Amino acid sequence: MSAKGYLLKEADLLPLSIGAALLGTGGGGNPYIGMLRTRELMRKGAEVRVVPLDALPDDAWIGEVGGIGAPVVGVEKVEEGGECYRAMRAVEEAAGVKMSALISAEIGGANSLEPIIAAAMAGLPVVDGDGMGRAFPEVQMTTFFIYGAKAAPAAIADDKGNVVVFRDMVDMFWLERFARDVSVGMGAGAGLAIAPMSMEFVRRTAVPDTVTQALRIGQTVLDARAKRQNVVERVVATTGAKLFFTGKVTDVRRELTGGFARGHAHLAGIDAWAGSEARIAIQNENLVLWIDGEPVIMVPDLIVNLELETGEPITTEILRYGQRIAVIGLPVHDLMKTPKALEIVGPKAFGYPDLTFRPLAAGPIAA
Amino acid sequence: MSAKGYLLKEADLLPLSIGAALLGTGGGGNPYIGMLRTRELMRKGAEVRVVPLDALPDDAWIGEVGGIGAPVVGVEKVEEGGECYRAMRAVEEAAGVKMSALISAEIGGANSLEPIIAAAMAGLPVVDGDGMGRAFPEVQMTTFFIYGAKAAPAAIADDKGNVVVFRDMVDMFWLERFARDVSVGMGAGAGLAIAPMSMEFVRRTAVPDTVTQALRIGQTVLDARAKRQNVVERVVATTGAKLFFTGKVTDVRRELTGGFARGHAHLAGIDAWAGSEARIAIQNENLVLWIDGEPVIMVPDLIVNLELETGEPITTEILRYGQRIAVIGLPVHDLMKTPKALEIVGPKAFGYPDLTFRPLAAGPIAA
Numbered sequence: 004m005s006a007k008g009y010l011l012k013e014a015d016l017l018p019l020s021i022g023a024a025l026l027g028t029g030g031g032g033n034p035y036i037g038m039l040r041t042r043e044l045m046r047k048g049a050e051v052r053v054v055p056l057d058a059l060p061d062d063a064w065i066g067e068v069g070g071i072g073a074p075v076v077g078v079e080k081v082e083e084g085g086e087c088y089r090a091m092r093a094v095e096e097a098a099g100v101k102m103s104a105l106i107s108a109e110i111g112g113a114n115s116l117e118p119i120i121a122a123a124m125a126g127l128p129v130v131d132g133d134g135m136g137r138a139f140p141e142v143q144m145t146t147f148f149i150y151g152a153k154a155a156p157a158a159i160a161d162d163k164g165n166v167v168v169f170r171d172m173v174d175m176f177w178l179e180r181f182a183r184d185v186s187v188g189m190g191a192g193a194g195l196a197i198a199p200m201s202m203e204f205v206r207r208t209a210v211p212d213t214v215t216q217a218l219r220i221g222q223t224v225l226d227a228r229a230k231r232q233n234v235v236e237r238v239v240a241t242t243g244a245k246l247f248f249t250g251k252v253t254d255v256r257r258e259l260t261g262g263f264a265r266g267h268a269h270l271a272g273i274d275a276w277a278g279s280e281a282r283i284a285i286q287n288e289n290l291v292l293w294i295d296g297e298p299v300i301m302v303p304d305l306i307v308n309l310e311l312e313t314g315e316p317i318t319t320e321i322l323r324y325g326q327r328i329a330v331i332g333l334p335v336h337d338l339m340k341t342p343k344a345l346e347i348v349g350p351k352a353f354g355y356p357d358l359t360f361r362p363l364a365a366g367p368i369a370a
Numbered sequence: 371m372s373a374k375g376y377l378l379k380e381a382d383l384l385p386l387s388i389g390a391a392l393l394g395t396g397g398g399g400n401p402y403i404g405m406l407r408t409r410e411l412m413r414k415g416a417e418v419r420v421v422p423l424d425a426l427p428d429d430a431w432i433g434e435v436g437g438i439g440a441p442v443v444g445v446e447k448v449e450e451g452g453e454c455y456r457a458m459r460a461v462e463e464a465a466g467v468k469m470s471a472l473i474s475a476e477i478g479g480a481n482s483l484e485p486i487i488a489a490a491m492a493g494l495p496v497v498d499g500d501g502m503g504r505a506f507p508e509v510q511m512t513t514f515f516i517y518g519a520k521a522a523p524a525a526i527a528d529d530k531g532n533v534v535v536f537r538d539m540v541d542m543f544w545l546e547r548f549a550r551d552v553s554v555g556m557g558a559g560a561g562l563a564i565a566p567m568s569m570e571f572v573r574r575t576a577v578p579d580t581v582t583q584a585l586r587i588g589q590t591v592l593d594a595r596a597k598r599q600n601v602v603e604r605v606v607a608t609t610g611a612k613l614f615f616t617g618k619v620t621d622v623r624r625e626l627t628g629g630f631a632r633g634h635a636h637l638a639g640i641d642a643w644a645g646s647e648a649r650i651a652i653q654n655e656n657l658v659l660w661i662d663g664e665p666v667i668m669v670p671d672l673i674v675n676l677e678l679e680t681g682e683p684i685t686t687e688i689l690r691y692g693q694r695i696a697v698i699g700l701p702v703h704d705l706m707k708t709p710k711a712l713e714i715v716g717p718k719a720f721g722y723p724d725l726t727f728r729p730l731a732a733g734p735i736a737a
Contacts, residue, residue, distance in 0.1 A: 093537055158537070165544050168535040170460055170525070177532050184551040 008054035008131060011119065013045050018221025023115030024316040025220055025238070026213070028305045030264075030288030031112015031138030032070060033318055040084045040120050049123035053131050053214050054104060061203035064100045065130060066091045067147060068118050069108030071159065071182055072192040083162030086194025087121040090160040094196045097156035097168050106130040106205060108145055108195075110213040111138025111288070112318070117194065129214065136210035136336040137305050140263055140287035142182055142195065143175035144348050146338045150208040153198040154178040161189035210336045224314055234314020235329045245363070248281045248294055248330040249274050249311060255322050263287055268322055270330070281330065283308070285319045290353050292330060301355070303340065303348040304363045305333040334363040375421035375498060378486065380412050385588025390482030391683040392587055392605070393580070395672045397655030398479015398505030399437060400685055407451045407487050416490035420498050420581050421471060428570035431467045432497060433458045434514060435485050436475030438526065438549055439559040450529030453561025454488040457527040461563045464523035464535050473497040473572060475512055475564075477580040478505025478655070479685070484561065496581065503577035503703040504672050507630055507654035509549055509562065510542035511715050513705045517575040520565040521545040528556035577703045591681055601681020602696045612730070615648045615661055615697040616641050616678060622689050630654055635689055637697070648697065650675075652686045657720050659697060668722070670707065670715040671730045672700040701730040 011019075020034035027034075045051075059065075068087040095101055102125070105118040110133040122129045134145030142148070154172035159182055167185050172178045178197075186193045220242060227237035239246050250270030257266030265286050272279035276294075284290040289306035292299050300306045308317040311327040339348060340362055350358035378386075387401035394401075412418075426432075435454040462468055469492070472485040477500040489496045501512030515521070521539035526549055534552050539545045545564075553560045587609060594604035606613050617637030624633035632653050639646035643661075651657040656673035659666050667673045675684040678694040706715060707729055717725035 097535075160538075163540050163544075164538055165536075165540055165548070166538040167548055168464075168537045169532075170535045171531055171533040173530050173532055177530075180555050181532070181534055181552055184555045185548055188547050188551045 007058055008052050008128070011051045011053055013042055015218055016042055018225055019115065019214070019218045020221065021224050021316070022217030022220035023110055023112060024318065025224075025307055025309070026110050026115075026136070026217055026305065027112030027138040027316065027318060028288045028307055029285065029317065029319040029322070030140065031109055031114055031318075033320075034113045034116050037113050037116030037120060041116055041123065044120065044123040051119050051123050052128040054128045055131050056206045056209060056211050059103055059130075059202045061201060063103035063202040064199040065202055065205045066094065066102040066105045066196055066199060067108050067134060067145070068105055068121050068194060068196045069114040070117050070192065071142065071186045071195040072189075084120060085124060086160045086162060087117045087196060088124040088194070089166055090158040090194045090196035091121055091125070093158035093160065093166050093168055094156055094198065097158065097170060098199050100199050102127060102199060103202070104128045104130050106209060107133040107214070108197075109133055109135040109138045110210070110217055111135065114138065115214070115217055121194075130205060130209065131214045132205070132209035132211045133213045134209065136213055136339060137303070138288050139348060142179040146208045146210060146344070147197070147200060147205070148175040149344050149347050152200055152204070152208075155198055157182065157195065157197045159185050159189070159193050159195045161193045165189065208338065210338055227314065235309050235311065235331070238309065238314060239331060242333060244307070244331040244333045246329060247292060247299060247332050248272065248276050248279070250276060250281055250328065250330070252322060252324055252326045252328065255324060257285065257319065264319060266319075268319075270328070273327065283330070286353060287319065289319065291350065291355060291358065292332070298358055300332040300363060301350045301358055301360060302353055303335040303344065303360075305335055307331045307333065332363050374425055375419055375495070378418045378420055380409055382585055383408055385592055386482065386581070386585045387588065388591050388683070389584030389587035390477055390479060391685065392591075392674055392676070393477050393503070393584055393672065394479030394505040394683065394685060395655045395674055396652065396684065396686040396689070397507065398476055398481055398685075400687070401480045401483050404480050404483030404487060408483055408490060411487065411490040418486050418489050419495040421495045422498050423573045423576060423578050426470055426497075426569045428568060430470035430569040431566040432569055432572045433461065433469040433472045433563055433566060434475050434501060434512070435472055435488050435561060435563045436481040437484050437559065438509065438553045438562040439556075451487060452491060453527045453529060454484045454563060455491040455561070456533055457525040457561045457563035458488055458492070460525035460527065460533050460535055461523055461565065464525065464537060465566050467566050469494060469566060470569070471495045471497050473576060474500040474581070475562075476500055476502040476505045477577070477584055478502065481505065482581070482584055488561075497572060497576065498581045499572070499576035499578045500580045501576065503580055503706060504670070505655050506715060509546040513575045513577060513711070514564070514567060514572070515542040516711050516714050519567055519571070519575075522565055524549065524562065524564045526552050526556070526560050526562045528560045532556065575705065577705055594681065602676050602678065602698070605676065605681060606698060609700060611674070611698040611700045613696060614659060614666060614699050615639065615643050615646070617643055617646075617648055617695065617697070619689060619691055619693045619695065622691060624652065624686070631686060633686075635686075637695070640694065650697070653720060654686065656686065658717065658722060658725065659699070665725055667699040667730060668717045668725055668727060669720055670702040670711065670727075672702060674698045674700065699730050
């Protein structure tokens with residue numbers, strides 16, 4: 004990668020969305036619609052440059068954007084496309100600044116594409132990085148907020164022309180609460196933009212290089228498919244992931260409450276895991292994996308379900324009875340594992356007071 | 371009243387709040403806390419002038435403010451006091467204008483005092499009038515919105531320092547929806563300010579002279595009490611109201627859903643109504659009165675419950691088994707009875723498709 008990054012090509016969009024879906028750990032929404040929108044914008048001449056964290060000066064303003072809402076809804080309620088763009092413009096106006104580049108709240112799932120779409124509309128570059136290195140269900144669960152980003156002004160926009168500005172917020176938890184409530188009123192699919200961050204702050208706090216990482220993972224999947232190799236094995240071999248379980252989905256319980264898809268999936272082991280049982284807790288994303296009652300992977304580390312035959316990442320909203328899946332685990336970036344970060348994204352923050360985070364063995368998660 | 375109105379005196383606050391509670395038709399929240407806050411501000415030197423609708427030039431900007439939230443909550447969750455003021459300042463900033471005066475969304479209940487408190491804090495006059503001539507549960511149910519006030523920019527503020535701006539709204543129903551959702555997140559007690567209105571618009575659309583009207587009603591109640599007269603009879607005689615029922619409360623069903631107190635009260639007739647039964651439907655305010663199964667008063671006309679012995683207005687949140695009450699009816703202002711208005715505040719708008727509005731005989735409702 005050059006110091007100035009690279010132009011995103013149309014051919015990058017499919018692998019990027021596959022890699023993003025995998026890093027979505029079951030959540031973050033399906034990037035497919037966003038991929039089509041980005042392609043449409045590119046075919047109309049829009050160019051989006053992916054720039055590394057050291058490409059812009061310290062005082063450049065960076066806008067973090069992302070869709071907000073339950074991914075289950077996203078399957079049926081398609082975004083209009085300009086939601087994040089309009090929210091970002093409202094933040095610019097409220098803050099009295101102009102953004103120099105955009106960055107993703109979360110690289111996992113549909114939000115990998117949201118800043119790219121907004122950047123294509125605004126003629127801005129996107130920063131190669133994000134606020135999670137994965138996907139998480141709540142607004143405050145980014146490295147940006149964990150390490151002190153301002154909670155206001157932020158803004159949310161829907162597909163109909165409604166724009167709500169969070170002008171003064173006591174803290175990021177209040178922002179999450181109000182943004183969540185408004186997003187539910189907006190039909191649980193809306194674009195959120197947070198307060199401008201300086202490039203200097205983003206450089207210190209973003210999970211680096213994750214756009215490129217998602218792209219590489221997707222290219223590995225496509226290459227393995229083209230060569231008729233076992234995709235799960237290739238992904239495990241090239242990402243530093245570990246295969247934890249293979250099984251058949253025997254039960255999925257999922258309900259949409261307070262704007263979230265919450266539930267559990269149960270798996271009966273097959274092949275090397277025949278006779279074992281696994282359970283995965285879900286809040287939009289996969290939170291905890293238990294095998295035979297033992298917690299073996301937990302947030303913030305990544306729990307990824309891949310379809311056994313095709314290696315296709317299975318998002319929680321399409322998880323269903325009878326699917327045969329491989330469950331792989333990937334260690335999350337170190338910025339997500341500090342004591343400060345674990346307060347926000349560790350198992351206790353997700354309502355598991357008895358679980359103390361035990362990290363997976365560290366290692367590079369992309370080739 | 372002089373062309374320039376009058377300064378509100380500390381001695382006006384008790385009668386004003388009694389009259390406002392009566393015009394609240396059971397809802398609008400109890401004005402008692404607001405009365406104490408206004409008194410405190412006055413004792414610190416704040417002056418609030420009540421000006422008639424013709425006192426200001428056509429192009430003066432008028433700010434409509436009011437508390438939003440279920441009145442049941444207001445009993446326990448006391449407002450900090452500056453909610454409406456902060457919301458109004460946020461609207462000024464978003465709209466790029468300065469307000470010349472404030473006006474009440476609804477004269478009924480606690481919202482009679484909210485613009486007075488905000489006006490005392492801002493050093494502005496209040497306009498003698500309001501958007502309902504009574505109280506109603508939803509944001510769009512004002513003459514202002516019925517006759518075309520803009521839905522944005524509006525703003526909502528809580529007691530903690532959170533301020534949310536409704537920057538672009540498709541219409542007033544979306545504003546109601548988002549403001550309601552955010553107010554629930556704010557603990558169901560918050561201050562809402564809507565977009566600036568020109569004095570010319572307010573002059574055409576406000577229910578006129580209702581601050582003075584509330585004051586006169588309260589003075590009548592206090593005078594009757596001082597003279598040990600029958601308060602209900604005095605109120606009926608001086609307001610053009612009609613006594614519809616006297617009875618004992620036999621049952622109150624009330625639940626707090628979606629930020630509203632909804633329910634029913636049942637009454638067993640006493641005195642002239644012995645043997646009869648009445649039922650009152652509630653959504654924060656009294657909506658419909660049925661006597662022996664026949665609907666006799668319905669929104670937007672005013673249904674007011676007064677304690678039989680003291681003439682004290684009974685708000686729905688303090689309505690309880692065993693109370694002996696007089697139910698009086700008052701015709702609403704003509705601006706609330708046009709076909710356009712009835713679409714928003716008629717019985718069908720409140721979920722009674724089988725009820726067609728039959729107005730009470732018109733007449734002045736204040737002495």
